[in-house]
Amino acid sequence: MLQATPVAALDAVTVSYGSTKALDNVDLTIERGEIIGVIGESGAGKSTLLGILDAVEHPTTGRVLIEGTDPKELSGRARRQLRRRIGMVFQGFNLLSNRTVRQNIALPLKLQRRSEPTLVTELLDYVGLSDHADRYPAQLSGGQKQRVAIARALVTRPGLLLCDEPTSALDTRTTADILDLLADTRRDFGTTIVLVTHELDAVGAICDRAAILEQGALKSILAVAPSARERPEDTSYLAHARRVLGA
Ligand SMILES: Nc1ncnc2c1ncn2[C@@H]1O[C@H](COP(=O)(O)OP(=O)(O)OP(=O)(O)O)[C@@H](O)[C@H]1O
Incomplete structure (x- = not known):
């Protein structure tokens, strides 16, 4: 059987700003139709990775293929056309x-x-x-x-939707609604989704895998367990406060 071309493939990608490596030798393949979380502390390289996937940033060394083509090798017009197949949602x-x-x-x-x-x-x-x-x-x-x-x-x-902390400005209940909408989007349109977030709960709720970045390096890619999707029965704000506060 023919394998579908991955939506994106990063091969030994390093992005350097002076002596800072925003991304450090990252290998990552994003498969069609998956929802992948990207997590890491401030400065870990999450935005840089989104910039690479959105074809607005290019690696200092290494190679990137988006939809099977290297954006660096495209003309301005062809790159704009490629970018039209990529959607972006911001905090x-x-x-x-x-x-x-x-x-x-x-x-x-x-x-x-x-x-x-x-x-x-x-x-x-x-x-x-x-x-x-x-x-x-x-x-x-x-x-x-x-x-x-x-x-x-x-x-x-778009075939690929890049989400940069899309729920970080929202309360718990609204966050759950927006995450449901993103999961529906994958189901209904087959959209591949990259979810950059610092909220592990959000990754557990809808992602298939989670890429963990630390100081530009991809430390690990974790498969999200189905049990992580389980929602508490009582989703009221009071019940959430009780759970977090252990009260
Ligand atoms: N244009 C730039 N010029 C210089 N350094 C940069 C530039 N962009 C990013 N960096 C550096 O690269 C590293 C990774 O930055 P990046 O913004 O990708 O991290 P991040 O994980 O998205 O952080 P945050 O969660 O705070 O947005 C940081 O050390 C940052 O200071």
């Missing part, structure tokens, strides 16, 4: 405040000079914000803003 949502929810979601299409209102309507419905289409970001909760950002990232149907 701070990065929505345009003077655009409505609908306009924010339509933005990537507009940048590609496409006008496909049905796609936007489908995504509004998918993230459960049809009733909020004409609101502005300031009129939304944090969780709703992240839903808009996810809809915007998905509107061009």
Whole structure:
């Protein structure tokens, strides 16, 4: 049987800034359709890894293949086309405040000079914000803003979704909702997801594997046990506080 080309393959990738190695000899293959967590302390190289996967940063040494091609060898235009197949979601949502929810979601299409209102309507419905289409970001909760950002990232149907601390600004319940949405995204669209986070619970909830970075080095890749997905029966805030505080 033919093996599917991995979404991304890093071979001995080092990214150096002066004497700092933001990534140090990293080998990592990201398989199609997986959800992989990337965890590590501040400065471990997580953002640098996302930059490599988004084809905006290039290794100082080593080789990267995204969708089977080396972004470094592509023309500017071909690299832009490759990057259109990659979606990005951020901790701070990065929505345009003077655009409505609908306009924010339509933005990537507009940048590609496409006008496909049905796609936007489908995504509004998918993230459960049809009733909020004409609101502005300031009129939304944090969780709703992240839903808009996810809809915007998905509107061009990227094969790879890069998530940079997408739940770090959200409370526990909203975090669980956003993680469910990301898991649904993989199920419904087959999207490969890279989840950078410092929240181990989030990795346990939806990831298949977790890559552990330490000072730029990939220390280990752990398979997430199915038991890590188990949710507590009582998901109220009080029950969560009791669990964390041992009270
Ligand atoms: N443009 C740059 N110039 C110089 N040093 C950089 C640059 N980008 C990253 N670094 C250094 O590379 C290392 C890894 O940084 P990176 O931002 O990838 O870590 P991180 O794990 O994402 O951290 P955080 O969780 O704080 O965002 C750090 O020591 C950082 O200071």
